[in-house]
Amino acid sequence: MKTISENRAFGGVQGVYSHNSAATGTEMTFGLFLPEASEEGAVPLVWYLSGLTCTHENAMVKAGAQRWAAEAGIAVVFPDTSPRGTGVANDDAFDLGQGAGFYVNATQKPWAPHFRMWDYVTEELPRVLFGAFPLAEEAQAIMGHSMGGHGALTIGMSFPGRFKSVSAFAPICNPTASDWGRKQFAAYLGTDEAAWAPHDATLLMKKRGFDGPILIDQGTQDQFLDLLKPEALAEAMATTRQGGAFRMQKGYDHSYFFVSSFMEEHMAFHAKAIYG
């Protein structure tokens, strides 16, 4: 593992590291905020999964998570959203290929060799993190924005017991019924929609739900409401009596001004679920 940078922040350290990933067959970069409390022993870990076009960096510099993570004594990891580099397939569209991994393992050409973000985020990166940093594996939570909210919800529901809580900002809620989903799943997973269902938060909610609290914030002025389909997941959460809250935030859009406005409450939500 290589250290790209380390900056003191809020009494802790905001680091950026890279490593050779077996899952993606590329060098992968991630950000990790370690609070001051990590100098004394292992600390809880919150995963922050980012949205379309983002790298490890966007949320790290714009979401304002470190202030609240430091206060709660919690680490935050910011993975990249796809494999990158020469020899890695790409597409001219911003919502397919590099920067748009959708947190799945691609099975189709030309994506299959490298686009294995599901394995990367759920298997390989956890091993890297828990092997190298003072992090408490039994105290994890997961959150994300937009495509990363989709990732947080689907991963959270797919690994019962791993995460104490799940939260999302303006998540892609029902990708099998949206152009943010159908296009990418067809490209990455093929046309058999049976392979798509495990990656749809609304379908997963109806099938199994999440064994802990969920918090979702969605801006009412979000320019992508038609693609995100919040109503599908809200309905599923209410129908299945999923514990948690689905909040419509008046006047907010899809930007990081929205994310940062509610980061304090999301981090407090995860801290409560982790510490009890």
Next chain:
Amino acid sequence: MKTISENRAFGGVQGVYSHNSAATGTEMTFGLFLPEASEEGAVPLVWYLSGLTCTHENAMVKAGAQRWAAEAGIAVVFPDTSPRGTGVANDDAFDLGQGAGFYVNATQKPWAPHFRMWDYVTEELPRVLFGAFPLAEEAQAIMGHSMGGHGALTIGMSFPGRFKSVSAFAPICNPTASDWGRKQFAAYLGTDEAAWAPHDATLLMKKRGFDGPILIDQGTQDQFLDLLKPEALAEAMATTRQGGAFRMQKGYDHSYFFVSSFMEEHMAFHAKAIYG
């Protein structure tokens, strides 16, 4: 004035606007955060002046000021750091020309026609802001980072009674004795150093000081300590018995991770000076 964007943030609005500036003879862009309290009447205004290479955008997305400004019911303006565009002089160096206005009125070729950031920030932009937005002219404070810290200190001391308080993150403290200063002042103001003195915070501190509290934070791991010369201003503040605090922050560097780490305290400092 043109509205470039408006995003809801922390219950208020983060706007970006542009206007034709008579001072610089160019179109100038600025960010303005208005807290929810501004819907009820005029609110205090904190100026945030940015550093080398920055536009209006850097602090607006990375400094984390809005959270604390919203809580205190205070607006924050983020001016650009220089004129820009075709026909505006520039230099290959990152610390001269566009992005490096140094908050002075240039008198020398090729800079004189447009590089008039002193007049822009101290005269024209205030008129624009107080004419167009619900801002309380009698309740202002000023802060900045690096070159913007230099701007905040020199402007703050040059307009007694205008600002309730001044703060800076890693300011350029003594430009007449530093390569961050001598180079630019020679280019913008000419070789007569008498014209430089009104733009040196340490010299101004010794001459007149500031009629309110000053707060300065400086990271001990700042990669530019030799250029910033914090010791000169710290000595001048102590010698002149200037009210305020000069704090060395262990382990912090020059980045926005440093700025954002102490933004909460700076905004609380200004709120206290404004509200009493």
